[in-house]
Amino acid sequence: MANAAEKISVYNLADLKNTSDDAIPNYLNSLKxxxxxxxxxxxxxxxxxxxxxxxxxxxxDYKLGFESTKYYTAAAVTLYTLINGALTLWxxxxxxxxxxxxxxxxxxxxSISSSTKKNVPIYNLTITVTDKNSKSxxxxxSKPFSGWFDQTGQFVAVPFQELLANSVPLxxxxxxxxVNVSKELLDASPDVLDAILAAxxxxxxxxxxxxxxxxKGGKRRKA
Numbered sequence: 001m002a003n004a005a006e007k008i009s010v011y012n013l014a015d016l017k018n019t020s021d022d023a024i025p026n027y028l029n030s031l032k033x034x035x036x037x038x039x040x041x042x043x044x045x046x047x048x049x050x051x052x053x054x055x056x057x058x059x060x061d062y063k064l065g066f067e068s069t070k071y072y073t074a075a076a077v078t079l080y081t082l083i084n085g086a087l088t089l090w091x092x093x094x095x096x097x098x099x100x101x102x103x104x105x106x107x108x109x110x111s112i113s114s115s116t117k118k119n120v121p122i123y124n125l126t127i128t129v130t131d132k133n134s135k136s137x138x139x140x141x142s143k144p145f146s147g148w149f150d151q152t153g154q155f156v157a158v159p160f161q162e163l164l165a166n167s168v169p170l171x172x173x174x175x176x177x178x179v180n181v182s183k184e185l186l187d188a189s190p191d192v193l194d195a196i197l198a199a200x201x202x203x204x205x206x207x208x209x210x211x212x213x214x215x216k217g218g219k220r221r222k223a
Contacts, residue, residue: 007153016145017116019155020123021099028102029163031174035102039095046087052082107132108170121145129170137166139168203205 001179008015025035057076060069097113109130116124120154141163148160158178164203166179172179 008147008155010145010150010151010153013116013119013121016116016121016149017123020115020145020148020160023155023157023160024100024114024164027104027157027164028100028171031171033104033174034105035100035103039098039101043087043095046083046090050080050083050087053083091219100169104174110168110170127168129168141167151223 010016023128029035032148053076057073057080061073066073097115098111099174100110100112101115102110111128111151113126114124115126116122121144122142123145125139127139127141128136129139131135143163147170148156150156162178165175166172166180
């Protein structure tokens with residue numbers, strides 16, 4: 001797992017993708033999205049189960065010998081193969097590059113998967129938002145990594161967060177200060193405009209401090 005605070009090689013596509021992937025849960029969780037770890041939990045459960053079967057097989061073979069346990073060993077090998085097959089299918093067809101699944105504070109579900117093509121420094125995102133009525137909206141993004149990595153390989157969070165907030169109304173509503181208002185975005189979700197105006201009003205109120213000046217006057221003496 002790459003660390004966004006560390007500099008990476010701008011020519012290493014895997015590091016660019018991993019660092020960007022890691023930044024997504026950090027950002028959304030900071031906006032009070034509740035992340036679901038179901039995919040990771042299932043993968044770990046299958047992996048540890050397969051390891052447990054292999055360890056048990058080794059242990060009883062070591063303690064009791066092969067001849068007395070060969071039928072158990074055959075069953076264990078079959079079970080191990082099935083579990084590993086299930087794990088492979090789970091990763092290929094269920095996870096499918098998913099880097100984040102979660103729920104917004106207002107109840108909508110969001111799923112984000114990422115991908116890259118060999119030797120092409122383009123970050124591809126597929127973002128699926130499911131509302132409370134189970135209606136899904138899919139947003140697809142393709143942007144070069146140079147948009148949020150500087151020339152030294154340092155990850156720059158703000159442009160990456162702006163990309164997500166401007167592309168997905170659900171995220172933009174939670175972080176209106178990162179949104180550059182566009183007609184397309186407002187047409188997709190008019191509620192985003194209210195959030196932006198409220199955030200701007202709050203910022204303006206905090207920034208404005210009334211200045212009170214007091215004029216001091218005195219009587220002019222007569223010569």
